[in-house]
Amino acid sequence: MFDKTILFLYVKINYDNEINGFFPLQKVFKKAYGYNYVEQEVIIGRQKNNENIIEIVKTHKPDYVLLHAYQDQIYMSTLDEINRLGSITLCWNSDDGWRHDYFKSIADHVHHPITVSESGFEKYKNGGYKVIKSMWATNDDYYFKILTDKCVIPISFIGQNYGDRLSLLKQIANGSNTNIELFGKGFSSYIPLDDIVKIFNASKINLSFSSSSPPNQHIKQAKGRVFEVPMCGGFLLTEYFPHLEKYYENGKEIVWFKTIEEGIEKVNYYLSHEDKRREIAKLGYERAQRDHTWVKRYEDIFRKVEEMHI
Numbered sequence: 001m002f003d004k005t006i007l008f009l010y011v012k013i014n015y016d017n018e019i020n021g022f023f024p025l026q027k028v029f030k031k032a033y034g035y036n037y038v039e040q041e042v043i044i045g046r047q048k049n050n051e052n053i054i055e056i057v058k059t060h061k062p063d064y065v066l067l068h069a070y071q072d073q074i075y076m077s078t079l080d081e082i083n084r085l086g087s088i089t090l091c092w093n094s095d096d097g098w099r100h101d102y103f104k105s106i107a108d109h110v111h112h113p114i115t116v117s118e119s120g121f122e123k124y125k126n127g128g129y130k131v132i133k134s135m136w137a138t139n140d141d142y143y144f145k146i147l148t149d150k151c152v153i154p155i156s157f158i159g160q161n162y163g164d165r166l167s168l169l170k171q172i173a174n175g176s177n178t179n180i181e182l183f184g185k186g187f188s189s190y191i192p193l194d195d196i197v198k199i200f201n202a203s204k205i206n207l208s209f210s211s212s213s214p215p216n217q218h219i220k221q222a223k224g225r226v227f228e229v230p231m232c233g234g235f236l237l238t239e240y241f242p243h244l245e246k247y248y249e250n251g252k253e254i255v256w257f258k259t260i261e262e263g264i265e266k267v268n269y270y271l272s273h274e275d276k277r278r279e280i281a282k283l284g285y286e287r288a289q290r291d292h293t294w295v296k297r298y299e300d301i302f303r304k305v306e307e308m309h310i
Contacts, residue, residue, distance in 0.1 A: 024294035096120030145233030161186025175264030200232035230284035
């Protein structure tokens with residue numbers, strides 16, 4: 001644990017940054033404060049929201065302020081003021097692969113941009129920024145293995161229906177002659193986290209795609225599912241994204257595909273090879289437990305930050 005304080009400015013849209021951000025930070029820091037700035041803007045308006053953030057910094061004097069950037073809710077002048085007040089500022093940039101220009105505009109106003117994108121990392125580094133490379137992870141207090149050997153869903157997919165996902169899912173279903181159970185925005189109603197965990201555990205194959213949001217769906221990027229499914233002990237079959245091999249061994253801890261034809265072939269193979277599927281799920285679970293918790297991610301990030309500020 002770091003004997004310091006942090007303020008986390010976060011958003012809960014499409015991804016629960018309270019579970020996956022604030023709660024783990026409470027384990028890593030002596031004191032962690034959380035502020036959902038998007039929710040607060042709806043209640044009090046943008047100007048007052050920015051004034052509130054500055055007042056929180058003045059009151060609690062956090063050593064660090066971590067922003068999970070979303071849109072333009074927080075003024076750059078607010079970040080400048082936080083820097084002037086003495087906090088070390090960081091910005092988590094989750095879609096650097098296709099929103100780099102936007103995140104770069106924020107990076108000019110924080111001490112450290114944090115990126116999950118290899119290409120984004122190189123751009124920041126070449127631009128002289130004190131960038132930190134990190135990756136998505138999972139809160140193992142909320143994503144966990146359920147003690148059962150029963151997998152009653154042949155194939156499942158949890159995610160939003162955008163781009164060519166539905167077409168790809170139909171091709172896999174037809175190519176494997178197997179129904180795929182679909183969950184998420186555009187497929188079904190809202191799925192609570194408890195049910196998501198049950199689905200991961202109950203599925204023989206959990207599918208994941210790596211396309212980014214339209215209009216940039218051709219860009220492949222890391223997704224939280226890649227860490228959530230193995231943390232639940234589920235078997236993950238995911239579309240490849242660049243440098244995925246840094247986090248898992250293909251065919252040993254998870255399985256990935258680069259073309260839809262390869263995806264269909266691997267669905268058919270692992271549906272008919274239960275022992276291999278279970279062994280991969282087991283080793284994927286062990287890897288996630290060892291290397292891919294949010295507590296470990298934050299410890300790695302802030303060790304690097306502290307080394308830079310000695």
